[in-house]
Amino acid sequence: MGKLMRWLGRTFGDKTKRCPEEEHCLELVRLMLDDESTQEDNDYVLKHIDGCYQCYDNYDVERAIREVVQKKGKNVKLPVEVVTEIRQKIEVAK
């Protein structure tokens, strides 16, 4: 029941009210997603976003952005001749 109420609050609650911990939480969310956070940070974030619409929202957006950057920040293919040239230059430099 408590969980459902928190979910409802998150989903339909007052989205204009700003969370005083938002900035701090966002920093920790990013550390968590970068795998640079402590267990303590993670515990705080997971507990907090479970009850805070705004920070949950931030967390969600952060994940979406990472996904899109990784997907669309596409790889350019290294031309084979560049590799050949590098090997040749090394031969000459010997």
Next chain:
Amino acid sequence: MEEEQSTKPDRQKTELFEREFMPHLEALYNFAFKLTFNEDDAKDLLQDTSMKAYRFIHSFAQGTNAKAWLFRIMKNSFINDYRKKSKAPGMVDYQEVEAYYDSGKGTSPRDITVDLRAETVRDKLGDEVTLALNSLTVDFRTVIILCDLEGFKYDEMAKILDIPIGTVRSRLHRARNMLKAKLAAYAAQMGYK
């Protein structure tokens, strides 16, 4: 010790280069391309980096992170030789956003970002992602590339960029805020309000 290593036979140096550095050439080329925005400059930067790596191979400690070592060389070469040449598209209009964040006002542009989660929006955001990333100044662009695209840890980024780990963290945080604002602006432009 260094003296002894620097006189390594060429064959050994070449073998070491092939084994330790060659596997990272593609990642390096991508980094070069995202720094210079230009195929020819990227090729030149890769070749310079490779030659420096070969020349200073005696100072590479085997068993340490070769990819990070190479990225550091490339970053330094870029700053010293290429930075002046390359021009970042869209940089000018972006200064405003950056100034906004520097002023401390815009730490979380959530009002306009919500739609970024929708799959339809993300699928349409293709070139926009590249544009948004490219429009960041090189310092901010670099931390996103190193972290999100190349998967470096903060301590490795600190070594590559010659900055303290705390600076990596804060620079990345600001870069992410800017990227988010830029992407949100694109989403809004496309009608996802």
